[in-house]
Amino acid sequence: MLMTSLISNLSVDCIIFGFDSGKLHVLLTKRELEDEVSGQILFTDYTVQGHHVLEGENIDDAARRVLKEKTGFDNIYLEQFHTFGNTDRIHQERDKLWIARKYPMVTNHVVSVGYCSLVDSTKVKPDTQHQFTSWFAVDELPLLGFDHGIMIEKALEFLRVKIQREPLVFELLPEKFTLSQLQNLYECILGVSLDRRNFRKKIGQMKFIIALNEKQKGVAHKPAQVYIFSRDVYDRTKKEKFDILT
Amino acid sequence: MLMTSLISNLSVDCIIFGFDSGKLHVLLTKRELEDEVSGQILFTDYTVQGHHVLEGENIDDAARRVLKEKTGFDNIYLEQFHTFGNTDRIHQERDKLWIARKYPMVTNHVVSVGYCSLVDSTKVKPDTQHQFTSWFAVDELPLLGFDHGIMIEKALEFLRVKIQREPLVFELLPEKFTLSQLQNLYECILGVSLDRRNFRKKIGQMKFIIALNEKQKGVAHKPAQVYIFSRDVYDRTKKEKFDILT
DNA sequence: TTACTTAGTGTATAAAATACACAGTAGCAA
DNA sequence: TTGCTACTGTGTATTTTATACACTAAGTAA
Numbered sequence: 050m051l052m053t054s055l056i057s058n059l060s061v062d063c064i065i066f067g068f069d070s071g072k073l074h075v076l077l078t079k080r081e082l083e084d085e086v087s088g089q090i091l092f093t094d095y096t097v098q099g100h101h102v103l104e105g106e107n108i109d110d111a112a113r114r115v116l117k118e119k120t121g122f123d124n125i126y127l128e129q130f131h132t133f134g135n136t137d138r139i140h141q142e143r144d145k146l147w148i149a150r151k152y153p154m155v156t157n158h159v160v161s162v163g164y165c166s167l168v169d170s171t172k173v174k175p176d177t178q179h180q181f182t183s184w185f186a187v188d189e190l191p192l193l194g195f196d197h198g199i200m201i202e203k204a205l206e207f208l209r210v211k212i213q214r215e216p217l218v219f220e221l222l223p224e225k226f227t228l229s230q231l232q233n234l235y236e237c238i239l240g241v242s243l244d245r246r247n248f249r250k251k252i253g254q255m256k257f258i259i260a261l262n263e264k265q266k267g268v269a270h271k272p273a274q275v276y277i278f279s280r281d282v283y284d285r286t287k288k289e290k291f292d293i294l295t
Numbered sequence: 296m297l298m299t300s301l302i303s304n305l306s307v308d309c310i311i312f313g314f315d316s317g318k319l320h321v322l323l324t325k326r327e328l329e330d331e332v333s334g335q336i337l338f339t340d341y342t343v344q345g346h347h348v349l350e351g352e353n354i355d356d357a358a359r360r361v362l363k364e365k366t367g368f369d370n371i372y373l374e375q376f377h378t379f380g381n382t383d384r385i386h387q388e389r390d391k392l393w394i395a396r397k398y399p400m401v402t403n404h405v406v407s408v409g410y411c412s413l414v415d416s417t418k419v420k421p422d423t424q425h426q427f428t429s430w431f432a433v434d435e436l437p438l439l440g441f442d443h444g445i446m447i448e449k450a451l452e453f454l455r456v457k458i459q460r461e462p463l464v465f466e467l468l469p470e471k472f473t474l475s476q477l478q479n480l481y482e483c484i485l486g487v488s489l490d491r492r493n494f495r496k497k498i499g500q501m502k503f504i505i506a507l508n509e510k511q512k513g514v515a516h517k518p519a520q521v522y523i524f525s526r527d528v529y530d531r532t533k534k535e536k537f538d539i540l541t
Numbered sequence: 542t543t544a545c546t547t548a549g550t551g552t553a554t555a556a557a558a559t560a561c562a563c564a565g566t567a568g569c570a571a
Numbered sequence: 572t573t574g575c576t577a578c579t580g581t582g583t584a585t586t587t588t589a590t591a592c593a594c595t596a597a598g599t600a601a
Binding site: 401473515517518519 | 545546547548550551564
């Protein structure tokens with residue numbers, strides 16, 4: 050463990066999204082504070098993954114560090130989306146208690162840079178790695194610490210805008226996916242429902258979504274064809290324009 | 296002058312855009328460092344408007360404070376677009392000299408939150424107010440301090456994306472404007488050229504762009520009709536969808 | 542009065558979005 | 572083996588939207 054000191058008024062928070070069971074999920078860590086004397090649990094809630102920036106550390110690197118620590122992954126999509134710098138960010142009693150106990154050196158005006166990350170949730174098994182970290186559907190969030198509810202909302206909005214301009218959805222899917230999965234993912238993030246035939250017509254025009262000679266297996270219905278996304282082809286063909294709606 | 300201490304590792308920078316003579320401009324302040332002994336000028340360059348966040352100050356308020364100070368305005372469009380937090384942001388010799396002289400208490404890892412602001416440049420006369428502050432066309436920028444070149448580029452990109460989703464362009468125009476001005480502004484920000492008839496057809500569908508019973512005056516050609524933007528009507532009619540391209 | 546400059550307008554064609562219904566196939570259970 | 576379930580996969584007609592394009596109008600200035 051490296052003994053680098055942390056910058057007391059600067060942190061990063063990673064909103065890590067995954068897609069599973071037809072729903073968008075976010076990775077949260079359980080936070081539980083016990084009374085120092087009685088051992089009684091004072092509160093339980095959840096937070097996104099965050100940490101203070103270290104002395105001499107780039108903020109992007111701080112976010113990558115947090116991400117690596119929680120997911121084990123390194124090369125996944127990660128992008129800054131907003132910085133939260135209100136003085137009253139830490140105003141709930143339990144947040145103050147928590148900080149007083151865990152981070153006594155931290156001032157109470159902490160500015161936090163929010164990062165949005167997308168992972169293939171089939172690859173992240175939080176249960177086995179971190180027993181206090183688990184996935185929650187974004188429409189069924191538990192009690193959240195600090196201003197993390199606002200952060201998640203803002204990250205979602207960022208995502209909704211961004212996926213209409215860039216091919217980010219593939220970060221949320223396994224390497225090989227079906228068109229129904231893809232459509233489902235769009236519908237779920239954008240909160241719309243799309244016509245299957247028209248959706249497939251559009252996908253058909255995107256040369257960078259490539260059909261494999263391979264079918265789904267072990268499903269109790271007609272097996273779907275399997276596709277991959279080729280960033281290579283994407284970069285070469287249509288860097289411009291990536292519209293699934295309109 | 297209030298004696299509030301500033302947070303040494305946290306600042307805000309405002310990229311203030313204006314539109315004039317058919318070009319997008321950015322407001323910059325001249326920075327000149329003299330040798331303490333000889334009085335000789337060591338360097339001259341320009342920076343965007345920034346300042347450190349004060350103790351107990353929300354970052355949005357810090358940005359508003361900077362904006363007010365430089366433009367005299369309070370209620371103009373202002374939005375955070377990116378946070379710059381690399382450790383090597385301040386790597387040029389002249390930036391180090393400047394900080395050593397002017398802000399000796401400041402550490403060399405300063406995280407800066409970038410804000411984008413849009414003003415009606417006919418209302419801001421920097422000459423009279425601040426003799427070191429003036430407008431520069433974004434395609435003819437002078438030598439810039441710190442990482443402000445990157446900041447301006449990033450702010451521009453933010454603008455380009457944003458104006459296609461929200462009616463921000465009107466912030467850059469006088470209250471009353473002509474359709475040619477509006478079209479010119481779009482062309483200039485997006486770097487495209489638009490067909491006049493098609494452009495006007497589209498504008499015609501936007502009920503929140505309202506023709507006045509009034510014409511341009513004092514121009515050496517057919518005077519154009521004058522329009523206003525009604526945020527009221529906008530809010531009521533199409534919060535959704537605001538496309539000038541496609 | 543003429544020249545100059547920008548404003549203002551309509552139509553035909555091409556492209557894109559939308560709406561919509563039925564047959565195919567794998568697994569499973571009776 | 573048959574039938575049920577559940578999801579896959581496909582084409583066309585219609586409406587809407589985008590695009591391309593050229594001439595007259597109105598004011599100023601010389």
